[in-house]
Every structure is written in structure tokens, then in C-alpha cells.
Amino acid sequence: MIKIIRRLRVVVNSSLSQNTITGLKVVMAMALLAVLFYGDVIDLVTLGQLITHPQVVMHIVVIVLVSLILSGLRWNLLLSCQGIHVSGIKSVQIVFITVFLSSFLPGGFLTSDALRTAYVIREAPGQRTAATWSIFFDRVVGFYSLFLLCFIFSWSYRDAISQHVSLQLLGSIAAGVSFGLPLAIFVFLRWSHTPWGGWLFSRVRSTQLRWILDRLVHAFDLYKETPKRMALVLFLGVFNHALTIACILVIVVAIGFGTLNGSDYVLVTLWSTAANALPITPGGVGVGEGSFDQIAHMLEVVPSTAGYGTIFLVFRIVSSMALLPGLVFYLIYRTDLTNILRDSTP
Numbered sequence: 001m002i003k004i005i006r007r008l009r010v011v012v013n014s015s016l017s018q019n020t021i022t023g024l025k026v027v028m029a030m031a032l033l034a035v036l037f038y039g040d041v042i043d044l045v046t047l048g049q050l051i052t053h054p055q056v057v058m059h060i061v062v063i064v065l066v067s068l069i070l071s072g073l074r075w076n077l078l079l080s081c082q083g084i085h086v087s088g089i090k091s092v093q094i095v096f097i098t099v100f101l102s103s104f105l106p107g108g109f110l111t112s113d114a115l116r117t118a119y120v121i122r123e124a125p126g127q128r129t130a131a132t133w134s135i136f137f138d139r140v141v142g143f144y145s146l147f148l149l150c151f152i153f154s155w156s157y158r159d160a161i162s163q164h165v166s167l168q169l170l171g172s173i174a175a176g177v178s179f180g181l182p183l184a185i186f187v188f189l190r191w192s193h194t195p196w197g198g199w200l201f202s203r204v205r206s207t208q209l210r211w212i213l214d215r216l217v218h219a220f221d222l223y224k225e226t227p228k229r230m231a232l233v234l235f236l237g238v239f240n241h242a243l244t245i246a247c248i249l250v251i252v253v254a255i256g257f258g259t260l261n262g263s264d265y266v267l268v269t270l271w272s273t274a275a276n277a278l279p280i281t282p283g284g285v286g287v288g289e290g291s292f293d294q295i296a297h298m299l300e301v302v303p304s305t306a307g308y309g310t311i312f313l314v315f316r317i318v319s320s321m322a323l324l325p326g327l328v329f330y331l332i333y334r335t336d337l338t339n340i341l342r343d344s345t346p
Contacts, residue, residue: 028280028286031286032285032286032287033289035286036293036309040305040307041289041308041309041310042307042309043310046257046307046310047310047313047314050251050254050310050318051314053254056251056254056314056318057318057321059247059250060247060250060251060315060318061318061319061321063246063247063250064243064247064319064323066243067243067244068095068096068099068322068323069092070236070239070240070243072088072092072093072094072096073088073091073092073236074138074141074233074236074237074240075091075134075138076088076091077229077232077233077236078134078138078141078223078233079120079131079134080229081134081222081223081225081230082131082133082134082219082222083127083222084124084127084130084131084134086120086124093329094116094119094120095116097115097119097326097330098112098113098116098119099112099323100323100327100330101115101326101330102115103323113139116135117131117135120134129215130219133215133219137219137223140181142237142240144177144178144181144234145237145238145240145241146237146241146270146273146274147174147178147274148177148178149238149242149270150270150274151171151177153266153270154170154171154174154175157299160299163298164298167298185220188220189217189221189224192213192220201213241270241273244269244273245265245266245269245270247315247319248268248269248315249265251314251315252311257306257308257311258300258306258308259304260296260299260300265296267295267299268292268295268296268299268308269292271295272289272292272295272312275287275291276288276312285316288312289310289312290309292309293307293309296308
């Protein structure tokens with residue numbers, strides 16, 4: 001009885017803590033949007049015109065749908081490298097469901113990745129660790145491809161970047177990730193297979209940590225054995241970010257905005273996408289818009305008063321429509337989801 005009471009306390013405290021954090025994030029998002037509206041970062045008139053523009057809506061929805069399908073196929077490639085056999089269609093469905101839930105149900109008791117792990121374990125029982133690593137590497141590939149593109153395009157804007165300390169910092173981060181991450185992986189793999197590396201692993205006191213490191217090395221080895229497949233995974237990661245850029249350009253072309261050209265918007269989109277991923281507000285609401293506007297004005301040759309944040313908010317609102325298939329898949333597999341959550345509860 002005492003154990004049951006203790007467990008209930010843990011569950012309640014965890015739920016209250018999560019709800020508190022979620023509530024704070026929602027309040028912060030609303031406050032940021034209010035500041036952006038009153039600061040003319042977001043133009044309500046232009047916003048209304050664009051989110052009802054038929055061509056803008058159609059093009060963005062189609063592009064985002066393609067992006068989500070490619071994300072599912074990219075993850076499926078990583079699963080296959082780990083020896084997890086899940087159909088490409090099922091992988092795409094799981095991605096749609098988890099993206100939909102994480103976007104419309106912020107602060108739920110399962111994060112998008114945790115839910116994705118639960119789904120794939122349902123499809124491939126007994127491969128929990130391999131499934132978890134596939135999702136981790138999927139995130140790493142998306143993260144790396146974004147900063148690689150940031151570095152490439154930042155190099156073309158050296159003069160503009162040199163005039164702003166914040167842009168210099170962003171450029172340095174992009175360069176560090178672009179070169180540092182592959183180097184770190186290479187050194188880790190070479191070091192882990194040496195006697196010295198084996199000796200250091202054996203000196204790790206935590207049995208759980210030692211086991212995690214061993215599984216990490218094993219996962220790296222499996223991915224290393226399929227270089228062509230991994231090159232395709234990286235290409236799909238880069239292409240997905242290119243599709244996001246395409247959505248922004250669709251909006252810009254639909255209505256003249258500010259004094260930036262097409263290539264300027266590429267760099268602005270990449271950096272604001274990175275900022276939008278910061279877990280400050282649900283879905284990055286307000287953060288992406290504010291970053292987009294600030295970086296856009298930094299790159300302007302001819303200063304303007306354009307509310308560039310409107311562009312990113314239009315992209316956010318319209319792209320949400322492309323997530324509706326996730327709701328359909330969720331309703332179809334709702335019984336499976338109930339079983340998944342029940343089986344995943346410790």
C-alpha cells in the first residue's frame with residue numbers, strides 16, 4: 001500500500017511539474033506574440049491576406065506534406081540500418097502522428113520522440129535500444145544538415161556578418177558544428193576500438209552508462225557499414241530544409257515584402273528555423289517569428305520597416321494544415337495508441 005501511494009505521488013508530481021512548465025511556455029508564447037504584434041514585427045493585414053491566399057496555402061501544404069513523407073522515409077532508412085524492419089508506409093504514418101500530436105498537444109505526457117519510440121517498439125518488439133538510437137540519429141542528421149547549410153550560406157555573407165556580433169556568433173556556431181561534429185564522431189569511433197578506449201570503457205563505474213556507450217558504438221558501427229544509405233539520409237535532411245526555404249519563398253513571391261532578395265531569405269530562414277527549435281515556447285511560437293524579423297533587418301542593405309515576422313507566422317499557420325493527416329492516422333490507430341501507452345508505462 002505504501003509503495004502504491006509513493007508511486008501515485010511521483011505520477012502526480014511529475015504531471016503537475018510538466019503542466020506547470022507547459023503553462024509557463026504557453027504564457028511566454030502569448031507574451032512574445034503580443035510584443036511582436038505591437039512592435040509591428042507582424043502585420044495583421046498582410047497576415048490575413050496571405051493565410052487566405054489560395055496559391056500560397058496550396059503550395060505550402062503540398063511542400064510540407066512532401067517534407068513529412070521524406071522525413072518518414074529518412075527515418076525508415078535509419079531503422080533498416082539498425083536491423084529494424086518497419087515498412088516505409090508505417091514509418092511515414094508514425095511520423096505524421098507524432099508530429100501532429102507534438103504540435104497540437106504541447107506538454108503532453110509523452111514527447112514526440114518518446115511516442116515514436118513506443119510506436120516502433122510496437123512494430124519491432126525487443127529492439128527498444130536500436131529504435132531509440134535510430135530516432136536520436138534522425139535528430140542529429142536534421143540538426144547537422146541545418147547547420148551545414150547555415151555555414152555554407154553564411155560564407156557568402158561574410159561582409160554583412162562581420163558588421164553584427166550576433167551574426168558572427170551564429171556563423172561561428174555553424175562552422176563549429178559543420179566541422180566539429182564529423183570530427184568528434186570520427187575520433188570517437190577510432191578511439192572506441194582501441195585497447196585504450198576499451199580500458200577506459202571498462203573503468204566507467206555506472207553499469208548503465210557503460211551499457212549505453214557500448215550500444216552507441218554498436219549503432220555507429222552499423223551505420224558505418226552502409227555509407228551510401230547514410231549519404232542518402234544526409235541528402236534527405238538537407239533537402240527537407242530546402243523545402244522549408246521553398247515555403248518561405250512562396251510567401252515572399254506572393255506579395256512583395258521588404259528589400260531582401262531571394263538568397264537573403266535563404267539564410268534568414270535557416271537561422272530562424274534553428275531558433276524556432278529552441279524549447280522556449282510550444283513549437284517555438286514567437287521565437288521563430290522574432291528571430292526571422294531580427295536577422296532579416298540585419299541583412300538589409302536598404303533599411304525598411306517591414307514586419308518580416310509575418311512571413312514566418314504565415315508559414316507556421318499554413319503548414320499546420322498539412323499536419324491534419326496525422327489526425328486521421330491517429331484516429332485510425334487510436335486503439336493501438338492506447339495499447340502502446342499502456343505497455344510503455346513503467
